[in-house]
Amino acid sequence: MCCDRPACPEDLALLWAVAGPVWGWRCSRSQHCSLVLHSSRTRSDPGNFSSPFLVPRAPGTGHEPGQGTGRGGAQAGSREWSCAKPAEIEHGHVEHLVKYHCDPYYQLRGAGDGTYKCDENHAWVSLGAGKETPVCEPVCGKPKNPPRQMQRIIGGLLAGKGSFPWQGRLVTRHNLTVGATLISDQWLLTTGRNVYLNHSDSAKPEEIAPTLQLFLGGREQPALAIEHVVLHPGYPKAVDLALLKLKEKVFLGEEIMPICLPQKNYVQPGRVGYVSGWGRGATFAFPSMLKYVMLPVAEGEKCQQYYEGRNASSWVQPILSNDTFCVGMSELREDTCYGDAGGAFAVQDPDDDTWYAAGILSYDKTCTASKYGVYVDVQHVVAWIKDTVAAG
Structure with a gap:
């Protein structure tokens, strides 16, 4: 593999697993992110292929199925999924790319879309943020159920669920x-x-x-x-x-x-x-x-x-x-x-x-x-x- 494991935002735990030649990582729930590796072979190192674990996140739960949510690692008996080696293409190559995703109600802070590339210096670099690890920050001012005009405090109707989440x-x-x-x-x-x-x-x-x-x-x-x-x-x-x-x-x-x-x-x-x-x-x-x-x-x-x-x-x-x-x-x-x-x-x-x-x-x-x-x-x-x- 051309690069070290990428960091997770705000001291996220990196959970490490090894299964023969296959290795990968995922982020714990505690700091609102997931990490997905899109591909993992470089032109500079065509003979060395490592496949990541692509562990799907359960929608709306903020964690992956079959995994613990603590910092100590995966639970006993948990399952991991990995991808096969990507197909080779003529006159082209495959690059290492990782992308950070924030949980619902959080957003990436700073430049870039969370995509990082493994460069020639064996470092993860974002086109927008450089080598800085992204941070997931709270979304503000976006209530799912905004207030309606005719409800009120004195002797009136009630605020709807999620109208004033602040x-x-x-x-x-x-x-x-x-x-x-x-x-x-x-x-x-x-x-x-x-x-x-x-x-x-x-x-x-x-x-x-x-x-x-x-x-x-x-x-x-x-x-x-x-x-x-x-x-x-x-x-x-x-x-x-x-x-x-x-x-x-x-x-x-x-x-x-x-x-x-x-x-x-x-x-x-x-x-x-x-x-x-x-x-x-x-x-x-x-x-x-x-x-x-x-x-x-x-x-x-x-x-x-x-x-x-x-x-x-x-x-x-x-x-x-x-x-x-x-x-x-x-x-x-x-x-x-x-x-x-x-x-x-x-x-x-x-x-x-x-x-x-x-x-x-x-x-x-x-x-x-x-x-x-x-x-x-x-x-x-x-x-x-x-x-x-x-x-x-």
Whole structure:
């Protein structure tokens, strides 16, 4: 064989098997890829032929039939399939080519299509990515069942399965339920006020993290532990925002998928977005199922004047700054309410048919009694989010 075994993305286990002159490899399920060798004879080495194991992946399972999914190797009694030597052709040759594939809800990051060629230096090289091993990263903002316009949070219908796969349910100290928004397979956005519910202002983020539980997907899903809480440096005076890091990455699917971070401004007065949540409904009871509402971006100056004219304590006043924007009620006077904070103001970009988190709901105490909800403008804090996630 002209090249060493190619690596699998993100430390994927390579499972090795030998059967006489036949050898091959496959990738374990744990990091969302499969590896297939298309052919394996080179003009430079015409006499040395090695056939790979082509182990078919069971559709929708993320693993191969008859194989274990751990890192220790194939299970006893498992079967492997190999291909016969490819036919020789006149005035031509066969090359070593391998191709990486990501599992559903993941995509290859970087240049190239995942195809690597064994070059004259006995190295696997991609035309687009060079010698760099590809990485499978989460797909974002592509719900299988996008929301319909007339469903709502206050006294309305329920969100369909997979309509808001980025919506998290954060349970804080003393079992208070609030929102959180998945932005990767390990990080979520929520508000600083959510994090500090039933904690003193002097509490440290590392003390609060163990008291939080995060739920994603259906109600039957287990609680996920929070490893780190990172407050935005502008909290609490200007930016009511926090990042949550899960102890382990989550596997993505129809009901669990991150929303994309915005790369341009989606916050123009009159533009509508969708807000989902587990907050109180028309009877002020917490719902057992996720609901959502379609709301318009409001005029910032009118919102500022509205809240400046109120005589209320700081706890029931929103945090307004250059990093926030306001949203009005729907034509049916539908609104967010207690417990919805931390959810995304999700907008769909028609240019790429992708959903983006234009804002994170900070002030959820309107409940149709106030004119405006207040959101952190995510585009203003994207650099902080990316730097924090990169730092781990």
